[in-house]
Amino acid sequence: MLFSLETLGYVAAFCTTSSFLPQAILTIRTKDTESLSLGMYSLFSFGVALWLAYGIFKKDYALIVGNTVTLILATTILSFKLKDLISHKVRRHRARK
Template sequence: MDAATIVGGLATLCSTTSFVPQAWKVIRTRDTSAISRRMYIITVIGFSLWLAYGVLLWQWPLILTNGICLLLSAFILVMKLLPRHRKEQVAAALDPAAG
């Protein structure tokens, strides 16, 4: 395995897992008050564009990495935008023990 593949693999691992702690915290606490809506809107747009770029080039590493990042960041954004009662319902469905 060459250095570029190793660096790319590590970058993918870091990028795709970076949103997991925030998503899990939102599910567990149902609290999104400290999350910037504007930042997540821009992040979701960015990952959407990177995903489109990967699809246009048919580059699976770009498609896979940005697809996962898009799903996680979009989940956090949706939870931020949902009214409290809907946020509770989604979180309870994903982690019933936390409610």
């Protein structure tokens, strides 16, 4: 083979994680999470955490590295979304008083 199976895994991890980066950068920069789905990001983050656990149990380093980075990005976006939802609720609660 031209390159090892491990390299293939790392290139795959690089591609799928990189494709997620622009959204993460945009969210961190603008802090705008209005058009992001809470359900979708929760399910996705949970799924990535499970892939990470799967990679750890299987001692598969491409899965571990790829999913660790993706999990950090996904939960960062998720935390911005949750902060936004909480501050919206607090503002609405205060407006009612």
